[in-house]
Each structure stands twice: as structure tokens, then as C-alpha cells.
Amino acid sequence: MNTLKQAAIDRYPTSLRMLHWVRAIVIAGLLWAGWxxxxxxxxxxxxxxxxxxxHxxxxxxxxxxxxxQIALRWRTPTLPQPPQTLAGHERFLSRFVQRSMYVLIVAVPLMGYSMSSSYTMSDGVFFFGVNLPELLAKNDDLFVVFQWLHKVLAYTLLALIVLHVAGALKHRFFDSDPRNDVLRRML
Structure with missing residues (x-):
């Protein structure tokens, strides 16, 4: 029984796993399209x-x-933690990268919205054909700042995604301890 309870905690709930992969596909497409x-x-x-x-x-x-996803994570009382079999620096890096990615996945679209909202030549911010309200005044000087932030933060997110994927693959295929395989928790 204890093993089954541990196995349940050792894997993310289906809703979070599905959101993770859908979000990953959407973000990969956005990064490619933006570039x-x-x-x-x-x-x-x-x-x-x-x-x-x-885009x-x-x-x-x-x-x-x-x-x-953040709301679901907040409402889920128990989520898998980095395995204790990982080195301390790997657990720290895992948490840092994951939290940083969440911050950037919020910040990058906000900077994109701010770009579109503030650019004087913008047609507005669309969500699949629906015009969203533009909450910022048109200001091309601010647009340049938001454009720079959007680009820098998107490339930073890309670097963190590469690190995230590389870490998961390293733990799955190169670590000698099978308990380090964190990828199975998202599959």
C-alpha cells in the first residue's frame, strides 16, 4: 500500500501532465514562429x-x-519533489529552472501584449479573431522597451527549456540510479 501511495505522489496528476505537454508544444511553436x-x-x-x-x-x-497550470499546482496538495537521490546542486538547479520558466512563461506573453498594445502601427491584440482590449497607451518609445524585453526574455526562456530538457534526458539515460529518472513523472 505504501508503495502505491508513493507511486501516486511520484507522478504528476493527469491534468498537469496534459497541460505540460500542450503548453510545451504551444511554446515551441511560438518560439519558432517568433524567430x-x-x-x-x-x-x-x-x-x-x-x-x-x-503568434x-x-x-x-x-x-x-x-x-x-499554476492554479492547478497551487490547489494540488502533494506534487513530486526532485528525487533525494539527485545531488544537492541538481535539486537546486531543477527548482530554479522550473520556477524561472514559470516566471518567463508569464512575462514573455505580457511583454508581447505590451508591445502590441503600445505600438502605434499595431492592429491590436487578437485571441483567435477576438480583439482583446488594449490597456496601454500608444507609445513607440515604450514599444521599443517591450520589444527588447520580449525578445530577451523569450531567448532566456528558450535557454532554460534546453536546460530543462537536457536535465530530464541526462537523468533518464545517463544517471546510474533509476530513481533519478524525473521524465517518467510527466509521461
Whole structure:
């Protein structure tokens, strides 16, 4: 019985696992689209007619998904902790990377929203065809700041995602202690 109880705590609930993977796919697509669309010439019609509106919609979706995930994590009394078999620095790094990713997954869409809201030439902030209210005054000087923050924070998020994935794969395939396999908790 104790083993079954421990196994339940050693794996994230289905709702959090599903949100994790959906959010991961959405964010991977957003990072790729952001990189790709900003590299397109301004004369390419799809840059502003396709990529920017969809990037905004999926950015809002990523923001909403992370808010739901944070609420579910907060309401879930017991979640798996980094295995005690990991080295102390690995447990620290695991917590630091995970918390930093949550902060950035909230901050990056907020900076994107702030960019769109403050840019004088913006068509607004869309969420799959629905215009969201623009809460910031049009100000191109602020737009430049939000644009820089959006870019820097998105690349920082990408670096943390690479570290997160590399750590999970390292523990799964290279650690000698099978209890270090943290990936199975999300599968």
C-alpha cells in the first residue's frame, strides 16, 4: 500500500501532465514562429497577415494555459519533489529552472501584449479573431522597451527549456540510479 501511495505522489496528476505537454508544444511553436517571422522581410504579406496574428493568439493561449497550470499546482496538495537521490546542486538547479520558466512563461506573453498594445502601427491584440482590449497607451518609445524585453526574455526562456530538457534526458539515460529518472513523472 505504501508503495502505491508513493507511486501516486511520484507522478504528476493527469491534468498537469496534459497541460505540460500542450503548453510545451504551444511554446515551441511560438518560439519558432517568433524567430521565423521576425526574419521575414516586411514586404512578405504573410508576416503581418498570418504569422503575427497567429503568434499573438497562441501567445495569449500560452499565457492562459500557464495560469491554469499554476492554479492547478497551487490547489494540488502533494506534487513530486526532485528525487533525494539527485545531488544537492541538481535539486537546486531543477527548482530554479522550473520556477524561472514559470516566471518567463508569464512575462514573455505580457511583454508581447505590451508591445502590441503600445505600438502605434499595431492592429491590436487578437485571441483567435477576438480583439482583446488594449490597456496601454500608444507609445513607440515604450514599444521599443517591450520589444527588447520580449525578445530577451523569450531567448532566456528558450535557454532554460534546453536546460530543462537536457536535465530530464541526462537523468533518464545517463544517471546510474533509476530513481533519478524525473521524465517518467510527466509521461
Amino acid at each position: 521565423y517571422m521576425t526574419g521575414l522581410d516586411d514586404e512578405v504579406a504573410s508576416k503581418y497577415e498570418l504569422y503575427y496574428p497567429w 499573438k493568439s497562441f501567445g495569449v493561449l500560452a499565457f492562459l494555459l500557464v495560469l491554469v
